[in-house]
Amino acid sequence: MKRKRLLLFLIVMCFSLLWIGPLVLTVINSFAPITKGESDTISINEIRDKDEEGFTEISFLPEAYSLEQYEEILMKTPVYLNMFWNSVIITVSVVAGSVIVSTLGAYGFTMLRFRGKELLFLVYIVVMLLPLQVTLMPNYLIAGFLGIEDSYLAIILPAVFNPFGVFLLRQQMKVLPEECMEAAKIDGAGHPQIFFYITLPMVKSGIAALVMLLVIEYWNLIDQAIIFIKRIEQYPMSVFLARINKEASGISYAAATFYIIPVLALLCYGHEYLKEGIGLMNVKGR
Amino acid sequence: MKNRMERRTTVFLAFMIVFFGMTGYLTYYSRVVYLGNLPAVTVIMPERTGDLKNGRYTYVVPEDSIKVDPMGKTYILTARYQTDIIGERYLATRIDVWVLERRDDNMAIIDGMVREEPVLTGAGDLIGIGDSIVVISGDEDER
Numbered sequence: 005m006k007r008k009r010l011l012l013f014l015i016v017m018c019f020s021l022l023w024i025g026p027l028v029l030t031v032i033n034s035f036a037p038i039t040k041g042e043s044d045t046i047s048i049n050e051i052r053d054k055d056e057e058g059f060t061e062i063s064f065l066p067e068a069y070s071l072e073q074y075e076e077i078l079m080k081t082p083v084y085l086n087m088f089w090n091s092v093i094i095t096v097s098v099v100a101g102s103v104i105v106s107t108l109g110a111y112g113f114t115m116l117r118f119r120g121k122e123l124l125f126l127v128y129i130v131v132m133l134l135p136l137q138v139t140l141m142p143n144y145l146i147a148g149f150l151g152i153e154d155s156y157l158a159i160i161l162p163a164v165f166n167p168f169g170v171f172l173l174r175q176q177m178k179v180l181p182e183e184c185m186e187a188a189k190i191d192g193a194g195h196p197q198i199f200f201y202i203t204l205p206m207v208k209s210g211i212a213a214l215v216m217l218l219v220i221e222y223w224n225l226i227d228q229a230i231i232f233i234k235r236i237e238q239y240p241m242s243v244f245l246a247r248i249n250k251e252a253s254g255i256s257y258a259a260a261t262f263y264i265i266p267v268l269a270l271l272c273y274g275h276e277y278l279k280e281g282i283g284l285m286n287v288k289g290r
Numbered sequence: 291m292k293n294r295m296e297r298r299t300t301v302f303l304a305f306m307i308v309f310f311g312m313t314g315y316l317t318y319y320s321r322v323v324y325l326g327n328l329p330a331v332t333v334i335m336p337e338r339t340g341d342l343k344n345g346r347y348t349y350v351v352p353e354d355s356i357k358v359d360p361m362g363k364t365y366i367l368t369a370r371y372q373t374d375i376i377g378e379r380y381l382a383t384r385i386d387v388w389v390l391e392r393r394d395d396n397m398a399i400i401d402g403m404v405r406e407e408p409v410l411t412g413a414g415d416l417i418g419i420g421d422s423i424v425v426i427s428g429d430e431d432e433r
């Protein structure tokens with residue numbers, strides 16, 4: 005039994021190392037100096053085609069350590085921090101809008117009775133199952149029709165009305181005790197009171213899970229930004245990180261490390277909510 | 291349990307406030323440093339000749355402001371005023387032109403300018419197209 009557990013522990017450790025390895029290397033290499041010019045052995049932060057056989061010798065750890073990369077992205081060039089704030093604007097708008105729309109939508113689907121409710125919810129699920137790339141073109145056409153194709157609204161509006169949030173919160177609201185709602189109704193509470201004072205406090209973990217999932221998704225968005233945003237100064241930082249090339253590789257590690265901090269902090273803080281919220285998605289209710 | 295969550299929330303919020311506060315300050319600081327370090331270039335306002343060519347006015351500019359790209363096309367760099375998230379600055383903007391006449395006083399008459407903008411003189415090859423610049427010549431209308 006003990007041996008089995010040890011084996012399991014080792015396997016889990018191996019997988020953990022596989023996952024955490026790139027993260028650790030990114031953080032370590034963010035302290036490498038910004039390298040310029042040729043050298044026999046290059047650091048991972050200076051990946052490039054080297055010899056005529058096409059092989060590149062890479063040392064995973066830098067030969068020297070400095071804060072040059074951080075100095076460059078945080079103090080010398082405002083472009084990177086601008087991109088960071090662009091990401092913040094997009095993510096915060098999406099999260100705020102989506103939470104409002106999703107809680108109200110989920111409440112409607114759970115508590116209200118109207119004809120075609122289940123059919124409408126089925127449509128929600130179908131839309132949710134569509135890959136992002138499929139809906140990009142219709143979204144682009146609609147954005148063009150509304151005249152918002154070169155603004156953040158083209159990204160934010162489809163995200164705010166994303167059916168996933170409604171689905172997640174509806175699953176949570178389905179398991180709320182019906183007695184509470186009935187008691188509130190007997191006491192004379194209307195839908196606004198039930199929504200704000202009973203339902204919302206009871207689905208806190210679901211909302212927290214939704215917030216985290218949305219932050220992860222829109223903090224790392226690339227496709228929508230590349231398609232909708234034309235001006236480079238409006239790009240979020242995720243686009244820059246996705247376009248790492250030879251020229252920018254020297255600072256990309258520091259940019260990636262810096263960029264990861266808020267999401268990592270959020271996940272460290274709310275991972276229990278996330279587990280709870282996602283776990284409740286499988287619960288069958290009314 | 292509740293106490294632990296409250297403590298975690300406090301720590302998390304404090305961390306976020308410090309992180310975003312610092313980032314906000316660094317954004318402001320880096321903009322000031324960036325704008326302070328931009329290359330300074332001299333500009334001259336092109337002089338209109340009064341002639342019309344292809345529906346546009348022709349202009350007199352210093353010969354050293356006319357550049358030739360590897361394809362043999364002649365162009366000039368103008369300082370285009372720009373205000374965006376980084377701040378107020380000028381961008382070196384390429385304008386393709388045709389040299390109509392080269393004069394003895396190191397000036398040339400060009401066709402192709404649509405907007406009257408300050409023309410970069412003597413910038414050499416150090417200033418690239420799209421670079422942010424600081425305009426130091428104050429003798430002309432710079433915008």
